[in-house]
Amino acid sequence: MLPIKWDIPFPAPEKPEFTFIDLFAGIGGFRIPMQELGGNCVFSSEFNYHAQRAYELNFGEVPFGDITKINTDIVPKHDILCAGFPCQPFSISGKMKGFEDTRGTLIYHVFEIIEKHQPKVVFLENVKHLVYHDKKKTLATIIQHLEELGYTVSKKVLNASDFGLPQNRERIIIIGHKDKKFDFSNIKKKSKPALKKFLDKENDFEYLNEPYTILEEQKKQDSGLVFAGYRNKTIRKAGVREGTEHLSRVHKQPNRIYSTEGVHPALPSQESSGRFWIWHEGTVRKLTIQECYRIMGFPNKFKLLNNKAELYKQIGNSVAIPMIKAVAEEIKSQLLSVNK
Numbered sequence: 574m575l576p577i578k579w580d581i582p583f584p585a586p587e588k589p590e591f592t593f594i595d596l597f598a599g600i601g602g603f604r605i606p607m608q609e610l611g612g613n614c615v616f617s618s619e620f621n622y623h624a625q626r627a628y629e630l631n632f633g634e635v636p637f638g639d640i641t642k643i644n645t646d647i648v649p650k651h652d653i654l655c656a657g658f659p660c661q662p663f664s665i666s667g668k669m670k671g672f673e674d675t676r677g678t679l680i681y682h683v684f685e686i687i688e689k690h691q692p693k694v695v696f697l698e699n700v701k702h703l704v705y706h707d708k709k710k711t712l713a714t715i716i717q718h719l720e721e722l723g724y725t726v727s728k729k730v731l732n733a734s735d736f737g738l739p740q741n742r743e744r745i746i747i748i749g750h751k752d753k754k755f756d757f758s759n760i761k762k763k764s765k766p767a768l769k770k771f772l773d774k775e776n777d778f779e780y781l782n783e784p785y786t787i788l789e790e791q792k793k794q795d796s797g798l799v800f801a802g803y804r805n806k807t808i809r810k811a812g813v814r815e816g817t818e819h820l821s822r823v824h825k826q827p828n829r830i831y832s833t834e835g836v837h838p839a840l841p842s843q844e845s846s847g848r849f850w851i852w853h854e855g856t857v858r859k860l861t862i863q864e865c866y867r868i869m870g871f872p873n874k875f876k877l878l879n880n881k882a883e884l885y886k887q888i889g890n891s892v893a894i895p896m897i898k899a900v901a902e903e904i905k906s907q908l909l910s911v912n913k
């Protein structure tokens with residue numbers, strides 16, 4: 574269980590410039606870019622057995638388990654607290670007792686660590702839906718509690734497709750700092766690439782072997798997605814207007830087929846919820862696991878465990894690495910003094 578430095582793909586930087594902690598660490602989607610920028614990870618927490626194994630294989634360290642059972646005293650002091658926390662719904666109790674309002678939720682334990690260790694920067698990530706959850710009250714509560722803990726907070730929804738990845742994956746980023754407001758407008762973006770450039774040349778491809786329809790006219794949407802067609806699944810006829818049958822079919826996400834001339838929809842964390850079909854060079858197939866890791870920006874040297882369902886779940890839960898890196902670069906230059 575000890576880190577064997579010469580045997581792991583992602584060792585700690587030799588000359589660390591700052592420290593960070595990796596909460597709800599998953600498979601280390603935050604850790605890879607933070608280390609690349611000179612960050613030394615001084616603590617990690619993740620309670621899923623398979624994610625812990627993947628983390629150990631790649632970083633030589635088994636994360637601490639359940640965050641709700643961790644005594645904040647064992648967490649070392651750190652410059653940046655990173656957390657891609659699970660979107661666990663909660664409502665404001667209305668008692669306005671500071672962040673204790675959120676007791677019983679996972680974010681409460683993040684607030685506890687912040688209160689105890691006062692990191693210079695808090696770097697949070699979540700699904701876009703958090704913006705609208707509970708009539709926007711959930712996000713407002715999180716921001717309010719960070720402010721009560723002494724932080725100036727900025728937030729923005731970013732899309733992985735603006736960071737060189739062919740994936741329409743929108744996530745909210747929340748940044749807190751003791752005195753400065755983080756400026757998202759400085760973050761460098763790139764144009765949206767096409768999925769076809771990220772595909773395997775050879776692999777054990779899973780082709781669609783049931784009837785499907787490919788549209789003659791395929792239009793690129795603003796998101797960069799190109800809807801190519803749909804599986805000819807039987808549909809409920811009742812209530813469906815004549816000529817609009819295909820719209821009912823495509824209403825179900827797993828029936829949709831997207832062209833590799835555009836970007837891919839956000840990878841979900843459950844294979845059962847449907848991996849999307851792609852239309853590529855005259856065939857319809859699913860993305861391979863390797864392609865899924867590539868379109869999240871994981872380097873080729875990232876070691877994959879031998880369990881397809883887990884691999885799929887882990888990558889769907891993770892973060893778009895170049896997007897996290899672009900934000901972290903700006904955190905480093907705007908909010909940490911290491912570059913000055």
Ligand SMILES: C[S@@+](CC[C@H](N)C(=O)[O-])C[C@H]1O[C@@H](n2cnc3c(N)ncnc32)[C@H](O)[C@@H]1O
Pocket residue numbers: 597598599600601602603618619620621624638639640641656657658659679887890891892
């Ligand atoms: C949205 S994922 C974050 C993934 C991570 N950012 C990555 O790059 O892979 C949330 C993670 O939190 C973990 N988690 C949920 N509840 C937890 C708890 N009580 N203690 C520790 N980890 C927990 C889940 O197992 C899951 O891997």
